[in-house]
Amino acid sequence: MFILNPQSGIPIYRQILEQVRRMVASGQLPPGTALPSVRDLALRHTINPMTISRAYSILETEGLLERHRGRPMTVASQARNHSQLPKRLQQIGPLVEQTVMAAKQLQLTEAELVKTVRREWEQNDE
Amino acid sequence: MNSSTVEASKLSKAFGNKQVLQDMSFGVSPGDVIGVLGKNGAGKTTLLELMLGFTPPTGGAVRIFGHESYSLPGSIKARVGFVPQQDELLDQLTVADQLRVIASFYPRWDSALITRLCEEWGVNLYARIKSMSVGERQKLSILLAFGHRPELLILDEPVASLDPIARRQFLEQLLSISADGERSIVFSSHIVSDIERLANRIWILKEGRLDWQGDLDSLKESIVRLHIRGAGAELPAMAIPGVLSLQRDGAFATAVVRDWTPEVQDALEKSASVQIEVEALGLEEIFVELHR
Numbered sequence: 002m003f004i005l006n007p008q009s010g011i012p013i014y015r016q017i018l019e020q021v022r023r024m025v026a027s028g029q030l031p032p033g034t035a036l037p038s039v040r041d042l043a044l045r046h047t048i049n050p051m052t053i054s055r056a057y058s059i060l061e062t063e064g065l066l067e068r069h070r071g072r073p074m075t076v077a078s079q080a081r082n083h084s085q086l087p088k089r090l091q092q093i094g095p096l097v098e099q100t101v102m103a104a105k106q107l108q109l110t111e112a113e114l115v116k117t118v119r120r121e122w123e124q125n126d127e
Numbered sequence: 128m129n130s131s132t133v134e135a136s137k138l139s140k141a142f143g144n145k146q147v148l149q150d151m152s153f154g155v156s157p158g159d160v161i162g163v164l165g166k167n168g169a170g171k172t173t174l175l176e177l178m179l180g181f182t183p184p185t186g187g188a189v190r191i192f193g194h195e196s197y198s199l200p201g202s203i204k205a206r207v208g209f210v211p212q213q214d215e216l217l218d219q220l221t222v223a224d225q226l227r228v229i230a231s232f233y234p235r236w237d238s239a240l241i242t243r244l245c246e247e248w249g250v251n252l253y254a255r256i257k258s259m260s261v262g263e264r265q266k267l268s269i270l271l272a273f274g275h276r277p278e279l280l281i282l283d284e285p286v287a288s289l290d291p292i293a294r295r296q297f298l299e300q301l302l303s304i305s306a307d308g309e310r311s312i313v314f315s316s317h318i319v320s321d322i323e324r325l326a327n328r329i330w331i332l333k334e335g336r337l338d339w340q341g342d343l344d345s346l347k348e349s350i351v352r353l354h355i356r357g358a359g360a361e362l363p364a365m366a367i368p369g370v371l372s373l374q375r376d377g378a379f380a381t382a383v384v385r386d387w388t389p390e391v392q393d394a395l396e397k398s399a400s401v402q403i404e405v406e407a408l409g410l411e412e413i414f415v416e417l418h419r
Binding site: 007008009010011012013014015039040043044047048049050051052055 | 158160295298299302303305306308320323324325326327343344347348351406407408409410411412
């Protein structure tokens with residue numbers, strides 16, 4: 002479910018936070034979806050369980066996940082899931098910023114960048 | 128008495144007039160996996176040996192399950208497991224005999240676990256120890272420390288001779304030990320990527336002192352590389368808090384800093400009117416930067 006890279010400078014709990022937020026916002030994880038248990042995730046990815054619990058607790062506080070006794074955590078039912086457009090745009094902001102900066106460093110024009118994005122978008126749709 | 132697994136205050140150790148460890152205070156709680164990092168000679172082995180009570184401190188104290196390490200009662204020793212850097216296997220024995228010898232010391236020995244692990248790890252019970260490779264000896268010496276299901280497991284560079292597959296099996300086993308949140312692990316290793324997977328807390332030893340201790344997550348958030356961009360052709364003079372290294376190049380600068388927070392970033396961006404991009408660093412790079 003997650004793509005986790007322990008060697009990245011981004012702490013693992015933050016990698017989980019970002020991925021869950023993104024997948025819930027986009028509807029990829031609809032309300033009621035069960036998340037893997039901390040133990041399963043730790044063993045599957047060979048990573049420390051505490052950093053996973055930390056991510057789950059933060060997501061619970063944010064109202065994105067719900068904790069149930071003796072059952073896996075789920076995506077909250079009235080999750081501020083499928084969130085408003087501005088919020089989703091805000092989440093992709095840093096990535097866009099980075100892309101634009103790289104494009105300028107490479108001396109690409111705006112039109113060239115937009116064209117590349119469009120091509121990628123269409124290929125991804127196929 | 129307290130619920131800490133390990134508690135050390137101002138722990139120091141000198142051999143003759145050579146000060147090896149100075150003024151170390153730290154704690155280990157149930158569920159902690161502590162990764163101990165340090166250059167050769169930083170004092171890692173001495174620290175682990177002090178915790179185990181192999182040698183008395185020359186200053187301060189370290190307690191395990193509430194008892195002074197150097198005078199641990201047998202009942203407490205039975206709750207601790209240790210994998211030394213140099214194995215202490217008996218060359219003339221077979222693996223099965225060696226396991227039997229160690230098991231006889233512990234009433235709670237879990238032979239089902241050890242039998243299963245021997246099979247999974249490919250340890251041949253009938254091999255004679257003197258004919259085994261360094262890696263095979265290391266596997267056996269790890270198994271010997273697991274069998275009594277210790278509540279505190281201390282490992283001194285346990286995987287130096289293991290191949291990547293064996294190391295991964297070892298990490299998986301350590302994880303399943305720690306996943307119940309009740310047992311603690313302290314392990315030193317130069318294989319930073321293993322520590323990055325397994326540890327929730329990090330101790331960085333430098334010249335006999337604890338240079339950094341805390342959550343791995345916080346470490347990665349606090350030690351970062353900054354890419355600083357000024358408005359003009361020349362970057363203005365500015366004081367960067369916690370700077371470890373700095374390279375200036377016209378309107379740009381690259382700096383590695385410790386104790387970084389978003390608040391520090393805001394303040395610096397405003398006061399020096401610069402733009403800062405933060406690059407996260409992996410543990411290996413952080414370790415190298417702390418030693419510049």
